[in-house]
Amino acid sequence: MKKRIIETRNAPAAAGPYSQAVYANGFLFVSGQLPIDPDTGEMIKGDAAKAAERVIANIQNILEAAGASLEDVVKTTVYLKDMDDFEQVNEAYGRFFARAYPARVCVAVKTLPKDADIEMDAIAVVV
Numbered sequence: 001m002k003k004r005i006i007e008t009r010n011a012p013a014a015a016g017p018y019s020q021a022v023y024a025n026g027f028l029f030v031s032g033q034l035p036i037d038p039d040t041g042e043m044i045k046g047d048a049a050k051a052a053e054r055v056i057a058n059i060q061n062i063l064e065a066a067g068a069s070l071e072d073v074v075k076t077t078v079y080l081k082d083m084d085d086f087e088q089v090n091e092a093y094g095r096f097f098a099r100a101y102p103a104r105v106c107v108a109v110k111t112l113p114k115d116a117d118i119e120m121d122a123i124a125v126v127v
Helices: 048-065 083-096
Strands: 003-006 021-024 027-033 073-080 103-108 118-125
Touching: 021 048, 027 048, 048 083, 048 118, 073 083, 083 103
Parallel strands: 073 103
Antiparallel strands: 003 021, 021 027, 027 118, 073 118
16 A cells, blocks of 8 residues: 655644645545634634635645645535534635535534534545
């Protein structure tokens, strides 16, 4: 099995004992990303669309560090603290992902790390 750790300064650093992403046998597993600006360390709160855009931009930057793009994503999981944010998040999501959308799960959760309103992870195929 070929395994490689992916890290970039263009996404928030891992806040614990995990990697931003791990490449293994043609798949890239991107860890859950919060709406944190990697340049300022500030979290976006209170605007679901902007928070979703920041999360997806972080994922996009990690993908690019691995030589991939959002077009290579086959599955995402979206975690929302408030399902009332779903419509705004869905709209932002649609601006980043083109047709032939990845499979997706979206669930409401009680809390997220650092009291974030949204977290998203992704799996991509990288050849």
